[in-house]
Amino acid sequence: MAFLEVKNIYKSFGKTEVLKGVSFNLEKGEVLSVIGSSGNGKTTLLRCLNFLETPDSGEITVENRVIFPAQSQKNSKTANPLTFGMVFQNFNLFPQYSVIDNITLAMNVVGENKLKASGVKYLERKKAMRKIKEENRQAALGIIERVGLSEKINNYPCELSGGQQQRVAIARALALNPDILCFDEPTSALDPELTGEVLKVIKGLRDDNRTMIIVTHEMAFAKGVSDKVVFMADGVIEEIGTPSQIFEQPKSEKLKSFLSALKKEEEV
Amino acid sequence: MFEKIIFELLQGFGNTLALFAITLVLSLPLGLLMSFGTMSKFKPLSYLCKGIIWVIRGTPLMLQVLLVSFLPKYLFKVYNKDVAIFLGVSTNTLLFIFVAVAFVINYACYFSEIFRSGIQAISKGQYEAGKVLGLTKTQVFFKVVLMQVVKIIIPPMSNEIITLVKDTALAQILGVVDLLNAAQHAVNNYVILTPLLYAAIFYLIFNGILTLLFGRIEKKLSYYKV
Ligand SMILES: Nc1ncnc2c1ncn2[C@@H]1O[C@H](COP(=O)(O)OP(=O)(O)OP(=O)(O)O)[C@@H](O)[C@H]1O
Numbered sequence: 054m055a056f057l058e059v060k061n062i063y064k065s066f067g068k069t070e071v072l073k074g075v076s077f078n079l080e081k082g083e084v085l086s087v088i089g090s091s092g093n094g095k096t097t098l099l100r101c102l103n104f105l106e107t108p109d110s111g112e113i114t115v116e117n118r119v120i121f122p123a124q125s126q127k128n129s130k131t132a133n134p135l136t137f138g139m140v141f142q143n144f145n146l147f148p149q150y151s152v153i154d155n156i157t158l159a160m161n162v163v164g165e166n167k168l169k170a171s172g173v174k175y176l177e178r179k180k181a182m183r184k185i186k187e188e189n190r191q192a193a194l195g196i197i198e199r200v201g202l203s204e205k206i207n208n209y210p211c212e213l214s215g216g217q218q219q220r221v222a223i224a225r226a227l228a229l230n231p232d233i234l235c236f237d238e239p240t241s242a243l244d245p246e247l248t249g250e251v252l253k254v255i256k257g258l259r260d261d262n263r264t265m266i267i268v269t270h271e272m273a274f275a276k277g278v279s280d281k282v283v284f285m286a287d288g289v290i291e292e293i294g295t296p297s298q299i300f301e302q303p304k305s306e307k308l309k310s311f312l313s314a315l316k317k318e319e320e321v
Numbered sequence: 322m323f324e325k326i327i328f329e330l331l332q333g334f335g336n337t338l339a340l341f342a343i344t345l346v347l348s349l350p351l352g353l354l355m356s357f358g359t360m361s362k363f364k365p366l367s368y369l370c371k372g373i374i375w376v377i378r379g380t381p382l383m384l385q386v387l388l389v390s391f392l393p394k395y396l397f398k399v400y401n402k403d404v405a406i407f408l409g410v411s412t413n414t415l416l417f418i419f420v421a422v423a424f425v426i427n428y429a430c431y432f433s434e435i436f437r438s439g440i441q442a443i444s445k446g447q448y449e450a451g452k453v454l455g456l457t458k459t460q461v462f463f464k465v466v467l468m469q470v471v472k473i474i475i476p477p478m479s480n481e482i483i484t485l486v487k488d489t490a491l492a493q494i495l496g497v498v499d500l501l502n503a504a505q506h507a508v509n510n511y512v513i514l515t516p517l518l519y520a521a522i523f524y525l526i527f528n529g530i531l532t533l534l535f536g537r538i539e540k541k542l543s544y545y546k547v
């Protein structure tokens with residue numbers, strides 16, 4: 054059985070059917086890119102994986118654990134963050150927190166939840182929490198270094214460029230060490246000259262064998278970073294294959310016309 | 322005579338200050354609850370809260386104060402005198418309570434609209450970012466959203482609170498001796514105009530302190546942009 058199995062996901066908003074039976078598999082350490090023209094449900098698919106939307110039907114399993122449909126109400130609330138991480142198109146950093154605090158916030162909450170669940174008494178918990186916070190801070194510093202922002206740990210999001218903000222957002226998602234990290238067009242809100250630094254960070258993660266799903270319009274990047282590429286059209290996966298299969302030997306007419314339209318765009 | 326006038330004004334100012342503080346302390350949490358009510362997905366609750374706000378904001382505060390003072394008589398056919406005895410307070414205190422009740426309800430409605438606008442100004446992305454990081458709804462509200470809301474609502478809040486300082490002068494229509502009422506008495510007693518001037522200075526100093534305070538909070542929160 055594959056690491057991640059997505060089976061027959063359906064999702065409609067009112068009368069608009071957005072996902073009409075999406076299925077794919079992903080192995081641990083693989084990188085999957087999702088391409089397709091606008092409005093084809095790419096974002097919706099990622100949001101379903103991250104429980105920001107609830108699919109109408111289908112099944113999602115990770116390492117043989119069924120994470121959708123949820124086994125219980127409680128499960129649906131707590132299972133998600135450790136399984137999936139999400140990097141948004143427009144970063145969504147917390148403006149009132151510094152870079153380091155943006156990253157440690159959720160780490161500390163996780164630590165606190167664990168402590169509470171372990172039933173440690175209040176005073177001891179305070180003490181233990183201090184230690185956990187310091188550990189989280191050290192871990193966060195390491196992650197910040199990997200995204201190349203060690204100089205900015207005490208800056209606030211409004212003091213950073215878009216590319217730097219997106220790298221903080223990546224660090225924040227990484228900090229919880231999710232099984233699968235999702236990116237929704239991580240560079241499309243950035244000025245062209247800033248996309249490179251973000252793509253480089255993602256490439257670095259690939260080299261660490263992190264399992265990732267990346268929705269992107271950057272075809273060259275998709276070609277270079279992915280093990281598999283998915284082409285979505287009309288709410289279904291029209292074609293799936295290796296980068297060379299998808300970009301050099303497209304089979305379906307829709308994919309062919311999508312790629313040739315892109316080529317024309319580039320020539321203009 | 323100067324000391325005597327100042328002493329009388331200070332007594333009035335005591336009532337003004339009490340009304341101000343009570344209104345603030347009670348109407349802020351009540352306003353927050355009402356804003357949750359107006360934003361509730363449960364439509365009847367939302368319509369009820371919106372209806373109350375519409376009525377309260379659409380009628381004069383003075384009318385509401387008068388209405389509250391007449392309610393016991395018209396609803397329960399009891400005289401205010403008996404209500405005071407029943408509650409074990411003096412008639413003056415009862416009148417003060419009537420004023421305070423009207424003020425708390427009135428200001429809760431204004432504050433709730435400010436809270437609502439602040440909460441609705443926070444982008445959906447903030448909630449979603451919190452959710453994918455595994456925070457519960459309550460944690461997202463307190464750890465992520467609240468500070469941003471506070472920053473957004475400080476300017477309209479300070480406006481409203483400064484208006485409250487001046488609105489306290491309405492207490493006198495039920496005969497509560499507030500700062501302005503005390504000044505009027507002094508004007509009549511001593512046949513001079515200066516008590517009114519002194520009262521104006523009291524109001525100005527009070528609002529000056531509040532303005533400084535809000536300015537300082539705003540500056541403290543200026544390190545981030547929402
Ligand atoms: N919350 C929603 N309510 C109603 N319709 C929605 C909602 N979210 C998405 N849709 C619709 O679903 C369709 C797919 O949207 P989605 O954002 O998944 O597309 P996408 O492939 O990510 O497009 P893009 O490349 O422009 O980001 C669109 O037609 C959109 O209008």
Ligand SMILES: [Mg+2]
Nearest residue numbers: 095096097237
């Ligand atoms: Mg999208």
